[in-house]
Each structure stands twice: as C-alpha cells, then as structure tokens.
Amino acid sequence: MITQLDPPSLPAGNDTYTHGTLVTGATRTVFVSGQVPWADAEGKVPPTFTEQCRLTWRNVLAVLAEADMGVTDLAKVTCYLADRRYRQEFIDVRTEVLGGHRPALTIIITDIYSADWLLEIEAVAMA
Template sequence: MNKEVISTKGAPGAIGPYSQGIKIGELVYTSGQLPIDVKTGEMPATIEEQTKQSLENVKAILESVGSNLDKVVKTTVFLKDMNDFAKMNEVYGAFFNGAYPARSAVQVARLPKDALVEIEVIALA
C-alpha cells in the first residue's frame, strides 16, 4: 500500500515536521487540528468557537481526499481544561450524525499556541 501525504489549503499548514494527514489504503489519519482559521491565521476565543474551528479544519482535510465526517471512526480530543468538556461536547455533537465515532477526550498540560482544544481523527477514505 502506498502512503499518501495529505496537504490542503483548506486547513492550516503544518507548523512542524509533520503532515496535515496521511491516507493509507482505506484509512485517513489526520494530525491534531488546532482551531486556527485558515483565512485569518487567528484562533477564536471561546471553547465553543475553537471546537467548531478545529472540526472545520478536520473536515477540510477529509474532504480534500474524498472522505467526510460521516466516515470518521475514531476521534481524540485534547482539552486544556476538562471543565470545558460539556461545552466542547455540545459543539462536537452537532458535527456528527447517527452512529457517532469512538472517542477519547483527555486533559493535557498545554497545547501548541496555547489553544483550548485540539482534535484528531481516523476515518474511512
């Protein structure tokens, strides 16, 4: 199987030696997506806005290789503060329909650029 590097202008570019995502066979793996607005380069202020932006970035990466959020099988959500879980969860739930993907959510000491949330996914191609 060939490993295909995913690169789209629809999501923020990598800020280090990694790819936005990798497609191998019938699976797509995204790197963790910070809530950076690709048009402005800025991050919104609230956990709700940041969750939405992170998922929009994930969506753009998936769609660039013909996948979509309905094909997501696993997500990992990294939170700066677990007290934001309920607010994140409300926004997160609006992005997925029916059979929700498996998910892990963890609090971390710090995220790049001091983001409040970062989200990565595994999806079917």
C-alpha cells in the same frame, strides 16, 4: 462499512460515542493529524472555546474532504482539552458536527502545545 460496537456487558454509552468501531470492507484509511484552532478568517485564534471547537472541527473535515471523505467515515476521534470545564461545550459542538454518527472516542485533559489553544482533535477515517 462502519459498525458501532456497544457490548451489553459494558455500561451503556450515550448518543455521542460508541465503545468501539468495527470497519469492514475499507479500502482507504486517513489519519488526521492533531488539528488545532489556528486560524480563523482573520488569521487569529478565536477567543471562546465554542468558536475554537467549531474551527478545529472544520479543519478536521477539510482534511477528510481532501480525501473525498466526510463525517460518516470517522472511525476514531481523540480530543485533547486544555481543561475539563470545556467537556460539555465539546460534547455540544461534537454533536452539532457529527449529528447521529458515533465514532469511537477518547477525551484527554492535558496541556496543549500553545497556551492560546483550548483543544486539539485527531482522527482516523476509513472508507
């Protein structure tokens, strides 16, 4: 069971993340390696951030599905963005993908391994 931790002593979070995640009774843990927007059905990196973000999330979800897990099993997500200007697009796609599920979340602005990639997402899921 995953419980969101939002202590009243901290500033209120928003609808897309929680300050912490308590996992109880988990018997399986999946560590999802950093997933990148490689590659679409044509074997290419999509040209826009939103397309790259959706593809990267699909890759994360594919790893979870391999372990018979899904979005609601995500306990922690770390996203690396190539530029802070992508922040809102990332939030929009993340909300689209996760719906009302709010894992613990960290966003880091950094250089990404390939200049073509605009983000990378790693995650921890527990069930």
